[in-house]
Amino acid sequence: MIVLYVGISAQSMTSPSLASEFTSIISSAVRCRDHGTSRKPYAGMNYSSRVQHARRLVVVAGEGGGRDGERAMVQGRGVDRQQRMIDAAATLLIDEGFDAITHRRVADAAGVPRGSASYYFPTRAGLIATAVRAAEDLRLASATAYAEALPERRRASRETARELIATAFAPHVDDTVAVARLDPMTVALRDPELAPIMREHRPGILAALGVVLERSGRGDVTDIDLLAHLVDAALITAASGPAEGVIDRAADLVGRFLDHY
Structure with a gap:
């Protein structure tokens, strides 16, 4: 009692x-x-x-009542509906960037009534923060799984670079990665509310890159943080050219760095 x-x-x-x-x-x-x-x-x-x-x-209601300003509902159907919106927000952010994170788009993508989005996420700032966290959770889980599934063998510098890019921007990468993925991440890092979320996930991403290096016979590359910055810079530089071949050009730049090891 x-x-x-x-x-x-x-x-x-x-x-x-x-x-x-x-x-x-x-x-x-x-x-x-x-x-x-x-x-x-x-x-x-x-x-x-x-x-x-x-x-x-049990209801923790009100703006700010849940993590990143979402309403935390502990009800069977409510939990499912809220999780569907979180997953939808993460996917929209990864595929289309911040412009896609609106209450209407998230509700439609999740297949729930539009009013539900405003109920669970009273402000767009809270919705965006939730989308960033969910997207980074998905990115980290995908990067870890991708790296750990990579077969162990010695890889050439350029091939290793491509694997590093695929890992850093999991779950999927194409030539739009700099605009669709890297630009929103850079914006988030400049936002005082979103930057802590990005920093929280970075050690896990670096660990996944380290696994790629080990499985590619590149264990002698020890400054993984510097390498991660180089991957970002290479993608930005590559994206300044033609729309096609962005990953190929970025892999060439990162590969030149790996050639020194």
């Missing part, structure tokens, strides 16, 4: 309805004890279903 009460006290600050529900359960239990009833504790109170209902009432 004490443990239950402590849990309610903590939750009541953000969910009065949850505290009220549990208080009702506790009061009923106390009455059974005080009246000396011989029935089992909570018998006839439908305790299990009431607790389950109370759990579903």
Whole structure:
């Protein structure tokens, strides 16, 4: 009973309805004890279903109530709907950049009512922050999986460079990578609200690049942070030329650097 009460006290600050529900359960239990009833504790109170209902009432509402300003809903259908919007926002950001992150576009891509986007993400700033975090989560998971699946063999400098680019900008890379992926990342790094999210994921990306180097027979390249900056710079430089062949030109530049090892 004490443990239950402590849990309610903590939750009541953000969910009065949850505290009220549990208080009702506790009061009923106390009455059974005080009246000396011989029935089992909570018998006839439908305790299990009431607790389950109370759990579903947990809502951390309001702007800023969840991570990156989203509403944190702990309800079966609500969680699914919110996650679909998070996934859709990440995909839109990766494929089209910041301009695609609007409540309407995210709701349509997630297949949910448009009003849901504004409910779960009250501001566009909060929606963008959520999209950046989700996109970086996806990028890191994809980069790690790509690197660890790479067969071990000695690779030429240019081939290794292409693998590094594919890893750094996973889950997919094409000649639009500088505009579609690198430009939004650069913008995020200049934003005081988004920069911490980008910095949080960088060590994992560098670790994935290190795995690529090891599996390509390039373990002697130790300054991976410098190499990652070079990959970004090479893509920006390559994107200043024709729209086609951006990755090839960037791989040539990074390959020239690897030739020195």
